[in-house]
Each structure stands twice: as structure tokens, then as C-alpha cells.
Amino acid sequence: MSNDPFMDFKRKQRESWTTFTPTATFTTPVAAHLVRFAGIRTGESVLDVGTGTGVVAVTAARTGARVSALDLTPELLVEARENARIAGHPEITWQEGDAETLPYPEASFDVVVSQFGHMFAPRPEVAVAEMRRVLKPTGRVAFVTWPPEHLVGRMFSLIGRNSPPPPPGVAPPPLWGNPAVIHERLAGAFGEPFFEPGTMVYPALSLAHYRQFIEATIGPMRKVVESLADAPDQLARVRADFEALVTPYYVDNQVRQSYLLTRAPVR
Ligand SMILES: C[S@@+](CC[C@H](N)C(=O)[O-])C[C@H]1O[C@@H](n2cnc3c(N)ncnc32)[C@H](O)[C@@H]1O
16 A cells, blocks of 8 residues: 555546647757756766656757656657657667656766656655755756746646645645746755746647647646536636637747746756
8 A cells, every 4th residue: 555645646647648649749849948958968867757758858869868768657658669769769768657756776867857747746845855866966957847927837727726626735836937936946955046938839720729739638627628518608618718818828820838947956
């Protein structure tokens, strides 16, 4: 029997991310930004936490780094292995696992990266301690997150308002996009963080196209829609709220989503 009180939460998370694959088209350019921002070099050992379909892991391997990658959701790792095969990097090591209990010895990596991944681990302090533990004393962490005040952060608030509450002690993922919170969470284990903003772009023929895409691919939103199958008026309200939220970010048939990059050396 497990003594992890968050196990049921993580089981639901794992199920909810199984439909993420089509979204990786849009996280692919961000992966290149993260790998450049992290300064990943030939021969360095790199761990990608919450790798999904492997966009960061494969991009890092293309620079000549030795890459390991981990994700909670095995269905996405099947896609990741295929992406690595196509890209000519079958040497990447893939592992099903949890950001809160990384299955690697201490001081294994030069760089730990995470693109919209570790932000979904329920206890930030546990994920930070694990990322620090597996880094060499000369190592660094670099990650990308969605700030709470921009589109995806606000989308997660909308999802939260229409979902059952998470168990006590689960931190809201978009707090990982707030520089003051990042400072506080990294202090002790890491040196001064450096930040850089970025924007990712989703082409969409209409707001309804974008909404349908998000409903089909982003598990937490899919769950909201499924839960309102017998409440059409409420579902229509949530959909209207969603489209109203996205409207100011939708320009020239593109939805523009701001993200935040952070990097910090081991202390
Ligand atoms: C938004 S997706 C990002 C995937 C990929 N990094 C990308 O940018 O395309 C979030 C990923 O985090 C993974 N994830 C969520 N909670 C996790 C945890 N506790 N440990 C490891 N991975 C987790 C999900 O399975 C999913 O693949």
C-alpha cells in the first residue's frame, strides 16, 4: 500500500493527459526556445521532467546532449519514443514516473529542464527538492511555465472554478508562472533565477475551433465538458465564458499565449 496521499490525484492527472499529443505541435517551437535558454551543450547530461511527447528531450538530443526523459503518462511516452526514432535519436532514455519521486540517483545531471511539466506536480517543494537532488553541484534548472495573469493561467482558473476541488495541499499550477513565487520556491536550493518571456501561437479558424481543440486535447478542460453532459445550459455558459476569455488574445486567426522561462544554478 502506498503512503502517498496524492496518489489518487496523480492517477487522475495521468488519465487526463492522455489526449495531449496534438497540442505538441504548438509546444515544439517553445522547446527550441527552452533548450537555447538553458544553454544545453554537446555532451551534457540532461533530464526532461514531464516530457509528454518528448519535444524538449528530442530537441536537446539534437544539440548533442545525453538525454533522459520522464513522464507520468505512458501513452505520451509511446509518442515520444516514435518522435525520437524519426529524429534519429533512439538513444534517449524514457521513463514512466513522477516529478515528485524522480527515479535517478543524486547528482546525475548537468541540466534539469521542464516545459509545462513540473508545474503540474501537486507539491512544488517536493518537485524542487527532487530536481535539486538529481542535479550535480555545478548543475542548473531551466523551465517554462504559464503565468497566472495570461491566457493559459486564466484558462486554468476557469477550469478550476468548474471542477471538483483538488485535495488539500495541491498548489495551483499557474503559480509557477509568478516570478515572486518562483524566487521563494527556488530559494535555498538554487541561486538567483533569471527570467525571460515568450509567446506561443495557435492558428485557429475561429474561437470555436480553438475551443473545440482545447476541449479535445487538454484533459482538465475535457473533464469539465464531460461533467456537464447533462447540464446543457451550464455547459453553454462555460463555453461562452471560455470564448470571452480567449477573445482579447485572438488576433489575425492566431491565439497568442504568453509563457515564462526561468533558469537558475544550483546553490
Ligand atoms: C502540458 S503537458 C507538457 C508536455 C511537454 N513537456 C510539452 O511541452 O509538450 C504536461 C505534462 O506533464 C506531465 N505530468 C503531469 N504531472 C506530472 C508529474 N507529477 N510527474 C511527471 N509528469 C507529470 C503530463 O503527463 C504531461 O505530459
